[in-house]
Amino acid sequence: xxxxxxxxxxxxxxxxxxxxxHPNANLLAxxxxxxxxxxxxxxxxxHLARCPECxxxxxxxxxxxxDPQKPAIEWWKxxxxxxxxAACLIAALFWRPGSFQHxxxxxxxxxxxxxxxxxxxxxxxxxxxxVTSPRHFRAKPSPPAAAPPPVLTLRQTVKLPPVxxxxxxxxxxxxxxxxxSLEMREPGRDLSKESARAQLKPPAQSRAxxxxxxxxxxxxxxTNLAKTRLRQFSRSEEExxxxxxxxxxxxxxxxxxxxxxxxxxxxxxxLYALSAAGADIWTGGEDGALFHSMDGGRxxxxxxxxxxxxxxxxxxxxxxxxxxxxxxxxxxxxxWLTTDGxxxxxxx
Amino acid sequence: MDDLARACAxxxxxxxxxxxxLYREKLYxxxxxxxxxxxxxxxxxxxFYANLFGTRLGKDGRRISKLxxxxxRGSLEGWLRMVLAQDYVNRFRAERRLVRFVESAxxxxxxxxxxxxxAKLAEATDIALTTLSSEERFLxxxxxxxGCTLAEIGRMLSLHESTISRxxxxxxxxxxxxxxxxxxxxxxxRREAEEMLEVDVRxxxxxxxxxxTQERQGESI
Numbered sequence: 001x002x003x004x005x006x007x008x009x010x011x012x013x014x015x016x017x018x019x020x021x022h023p024n025a026n027l028l029a030x031x032x033x034x035x036x037x038x039x040x041x042x043x044x045x046x047h048l049a050r051c052p053e054c055x056x057x058x059x060x061x062x063x064x065x066x067d068p069q070k071p072a073i074e075w076w077k078x079x080x081x082x083x084x085x086a087a088c089l090i091a092a093l094f095w096r097p098g099s100f101q102h103x104x105x106x107x108x109x110x111x112x113x114x115x116x117x118x119x120x121x122x123x124x125x126x127x128x129x130x131v132t133s134p135r136h137f138r139a140k141p142s143p144p145a146a147a148p149p150p151v152l153t154l155r156q157t158v159k160l161p162p163v164x165x166x167x168x169x170x171x172x173x174x175x176x177x178x179x180x181s182l183e184m185r186e187p188g189r190d191l192s193k194e195s196a197r198a199q200l201k202p203p204a205q206s207r208a209x210x211x212x213x214x215x216x217x218x219x220x221x222x223t224n225l226a227k228t229r230l231r232q233f234s235r236s237e238e239e240x241x242x243x244x245x246x247x248x249x250x251x252x253x254x255x256x257x258x259x260x261x262x263x264x265x266x267x268x269x270x271l272y273a274l275s276a277a278g279a280d281i282w283t284g285g286e287d288g289a290l291f292h293s294m295d296g297g298r299x300x301x302x303x304x305x306x307x308x309x310x311x312x313x314x315x316x317x318x319x320x321x322x323x324x325x326x327x328x329x330x331x332x333x334x335x336w337l338t339t340d341g342x343x344x345x346x347x348x
Numbered sequence: 349m350d351d352l353a354r355a356c357a358x359x360x361x362x363x364x365x366x367x368x369x370l371y372r373e374k375l376y377x378x379x380x381x382x383x384x385x386x387x388x389x390x391x392x393x394x395x396f397y398a399n400l401f402g403t404r405l406g407k408d409g410r411r412i413s414k415l416x417x418x419x420x421r422g423s424l425e426g427w428l429r430m431v432l433a434q435d436y437v438n439r440f441r442a443e444r445r446l447v448r449f450v451e452s453a454x455x456x457x458x459x460x461x462x463x464x465x466x467a468k469l470a471e472a473t474d475i476a477l478t479t480l481s482s483e484e485r486f487l488x489x490x491x492x493x494x495g496c497t498l499a500e501i502g503r504m505l506s507l508h509e510s511t512i513s514r515x516x517x518x519x520x521x522x523x524x525x526x527x528x529x530x531x532x533x534x535x536x537x538r539r540e541a542e543e544m545l546e547v548d549v550r551x552x553x554x555x556x557x558x559x560x561t562q563e564r565q566g567e568s569i
Contacts (some may be wrong), residue, residue, distance in 0.1 A: 004435055005524075005545055005546065007469060007545070008449070008545075009492055009493065010529070011470060011474055012489060012492065013493060024417070024420065025430035026420075026427060026430075027421060029421065029422035029426035029430045030422035032422065032426055032504070034419070042482060046507040048486050049483070049486035049489055050489075052493065052494060055489065055496075056437055056494070058417075059490070059496055060382050060436055061430040061433030061434075062500070063381050063382055063503070064381060065374065065380075102538035187511075293491075
């Protein structure tokens with residue numbers, strides 16, 4: 001709207017000289033309803049143009065009446081809120097639960113392992129296979145890629161509380177994730193910055209009749225993997241075995257009492273992603289390394305992830321296997337999907 | 349004159365019952381819309397309804413109803429709204445006067461400032477304003493002086509607010525042209541005329557605090 005100069009306004013104010021006789025309510029009502037003759041209308045309009053008091057009355061009288069039927073909360077004022085809520089609901093319905101796992105884990109970590117913070121201040125102790133805190137499983141730091149993988153001797157030292165690894169009969173509903181941390185100490189390493197948390201969760205989409213976890217935990221980007229490495233547990237109802245990852249693949253066949261390193265492919269690549277459904281295990285990690293076992297981890301077959309253009313060389317951070325054929329890998333550079341059990345891959 | 353209003357004014361009980369059923373709720377709604385506060389609106393409507401019914405007695409012992417002043421030029425509902433608006437404005441003005449009396453120290457003098465060297469501009473502006481029609485002056489006054497919104501003005505004139513907006517744009521531009529032409533006719537150059545129209549001390553906003561700080565710093569140096 002064009003601004004009227006102040007000077008013009010002031011001259012307009014000077015011209016607001018109301019005549020002595022004001023139009024009564026009859027005339028104003030008729031003017032509002034356009035029921036006056038042209039001459040009468042012009043005279044009323046002329047008066048209104050010069051009389052601020054009558055303009056005020058006329059403006060107030062022309063205000064629309066309040067609607068008593070109008071609800072206290074007008075729905076249309078909330079239309080954007082409703083739209084946002086609907087969008088959130090849709091996102092919650094269609095978003096893969098694993099996508100939020102990382103943030104969820106971060107949130108529950110302090111509550112699940114309250115002893116983590118004080119233990120950071122403890123001096124580094126010589127390596128001891130004895131677990132100092134059964135609820136705090138702290139992994140040793142990630143060595144550089146060139147360094148040899150650590151030899152971990154857990155023997156019967158890792159004791160997970162039975163309540164944590166609830167291996168009771170399979171439940172269709174999601175088991176509340178419980179962070180379980182064990183601490184392994186090693187001389188000369190600053191363990192205070194590292195923590196590995198393991199969470200147990202039933203599979204979102206397991207194969208028929210199996211209770212397995214596949215690709216539920218997404219990990220941080222590669223730079224953060226060294227700081228906080230997630231332990232990925234998976235459970236096979238058939239074999240009563242547990243799987244975990246902390247750079248290497250570990251397996252427990254006695255419900256977590258003892259753990260053993262499972263050699264995978266004989267390579268040096270560190271493993272950060274795991275999907276286990278029954279005896280069908282997929283694991284992947286650095287440099288696009290991907291391995292597949294169909295016999296519960298006894299025989300491993302390397303899988304080359306490539307399409308016609310390029311080969312996957314990035315770190316695999318998550319594996320999602322919906323069935324024997326549909327497997328999806330997540331990397332920092334994008335997702336890879338196969339629908340024929342790993343023979344052909346396409347980048348997404 | 350509307351028969352219902354006439355019957356009510358003469359104290360017909362049946363007419364009053366009909367009036368109540370037809371207009372009482374409408375009066376409440378109109379009063380609430382005017383006052384914008386439910387309790388104030390209801391109080392206003394109740395007082396108005398009492399006046400319509402007639403609280404005073406005439407010489408002949410008959411109630412004097414406000415409905416007697418209804419002449420039937422417009423609808424009864426429109427008339428009721430206008431009278432109600434008049435009552436509300438009178439009440440509001442009375443309260444405003446009370447407030448102003450109490451806080452009179454804060455009231456600035458409402459003088460119209462006209463710079464002596466702007467006599468040419470004042471004359472040109474007055475001439476330009478006289479050329480405007482009554483409707484154009486009404487639009488300018490309602491929008492720029494009373495602060496009515498385009499929608500409010502549109503309701504008053506039964507026009508769409510976009511129409512009001514277009515008309516105001518047109519009027520403002522035409523007024524400006526006329527004033528500039530008047531200034532040029534009075535001997536001012538084009539640029540000078542534009543400057544006279546644009547430069548107004550009231551349009552300049554000064555940060556007094558900043559200016560005082562700068563002056564203090566200048567004095568200390």
